[in-house]
Every structure is written in C-alpha cells, then in structure tokens.
Amino acid sequence: MSIEYNPFLPRPAIVNAVRDESLETKTLKISLINWRANFLPGQFVQLLLPGVGEAPFCIASSPSDSKHIELTIMRRGLVTNAAHYMRPGDAVGIRGPFGRPFPVENFKGRDLVLVATGIGIAALRSLILYTIENRKDFGDITLLYGARFVEDLVYRDELRGWAEKINVIVTLSKPSEKWNGLKGRVTDHLGAINLGKGSLAVICGSPAVMVSVAQSLIGKGLDRRDVYLSMERHMKCGIGKCARCMIPGGFLVCKDGPVFSAGEISLEEVGE
C-alpha cells in the first residue's frame, strides 16, 4: 500500500552542508530523509525551520540528484536570518517541490539567453546545471548576471566552471575601482547578445528589472511567449489554496507559476 503525500505536511530533512556565497547569502545542502525530490528547474519548496517558521525558496540544485536539494538563501527577515544560523546536522522540514517549472523540453534545440540580477541567480542555477549536464540538447547558452558590488556576486567559484560550457557575462552596477570586468546594469549589455531566430529568454530578478529586460528583448524581436520570468510573491500554503500569492490576471504564483511566459501575464501590471 502506498501512502499518498500530504502537501500540507513537511517531510523530514537534515542540513548536510552550509556554504557562504556572499555577505548576505548562503547555500544550504539538504539531505532528504527516506524520500526523494522529483523536480524540474524552476520549482520551489517551502523550508520549515522548527520553532521559527516557513518560507519558499527555489530549488537551486540539479534535478539529477533527487536525494538532496540545495537552497541559496538571502538574509531578509525571520526565517532567512535563522537559515543563516543552520549548521550541518540540524533538522528541517520540506514541503514540495511545488509550482510550474521551466518547460525544459520546449527549450531543447533553442539558443538560451538567461538573465539574472541579485538573488535571482538562485532561481536560474538549477536550469544552468541542467543545461550544462545536457549540453548537446541546447544551442548557444548565454548567462548575463548583474549585481551591485563584487561582494554581492553569488556562486563566484562556479561561474568560472560554467564559463567553460556556456557564455557567462557578469556586470556590476556599483563596482569598486579594482573591478576590471563589465560595468553597468544588465539592460546596458543586452545589445551585445546575439538573438537568433530560435532564441528564448529566461529572466529572474526584481519585478522592475524583469519587466525592463523582458520589454527590451521583446523590442529586439523575441516573441512574448519565448520570454520566461520567475515570479516571487509572499506565500502561505504554497499549493493554490489561500490566494496569498495572487497576481494581476488572477494567477496564483505558487500553482500557476512561479514560471510564467510574458505572453501569459501583463508585464506592466506585475512590474508595479
């Protein structure tokens, strides 16, 4: 007899490793106890810290490892601060994976333009690892990643390894004098990216940045349906029951998203 999974109940997990990524960001590698997470890039989980609370985070690891998940967490408030104090061996609970992933099957054979700002890179890491593991299935892949300071850059060590497999462009909007890489916002560098006929784009960052990048790429000829955004909203249930995460158009980010194409939502309204 198989016992059906109750999405309201957290499943047991243990922090396996903690990695400092930047001043405000850590990655928790979490071992799942006697269960597996079958997910695709773009999906999220609700992380429960006993005695503290629960918050949603994108799964930042590759779907090829279903015994562990990695969450990259930026310090913001109650749960995220507590997450930064977690140590290997600490018990946590996980609900999910939830949400609509990136339609990776439809991405095959296409040129991918991945644009991330700030902690938005966490929502893209699973997709980046997936495309690198299945590199021959995709055309050109370009990651354009923007942060303010060099200290804000997440996955700094991994970026070098990714650059051997895909094009990686990093730009800082408030660099120190020592920075000899690209300067400016991601929108300043979109023009340098070759958008072929089969290109599609995935954008993760603050709503205002996502909207301006999406509008710019659509202006350069990309079809709205080929421009994907990963949305963040305050959540409670995570499974489409409470309407806490509703966005204009009546979509529930937890269930209908978090991944949407610009053809489905009103960019003007979600950017407000």
Ligand SMILES: Cc1cc2nc3c(=O)[nH]c(=O)nc-3n(C[C@H](O)[C@H](O)[C@H](O)COP(=O)(O)OP(=O)(O)OC[C@H]3O[C@@H](n4cnc5c(N)ncnc54)[C@H](O)[C@@H]3O)c2cc1C
């Ligand atoms: C689908 C999804 C995926 C996410 N993935 C990640 C991720 O991979 N890494 C990561 O660091 N964060 C991610 N977030 C954001 C993360 O869930 C919030 O930072 C977290 O809920 C804050 O909880 P807290 O208890 O620490 O903060 P609180 O004490 O609840 O609030 C502190 C401050 O953060 C703001 N805040 C709370 N929730 C959000 C939110 N969802 N969006 C914007 N501001 C918020 C509050 O308004 C307040 O100003 C994701 C959110 C969603 C909905």
Ligand code: FES
């Ligand atoms: S969080 Fe409850 S409906 Fe989305």
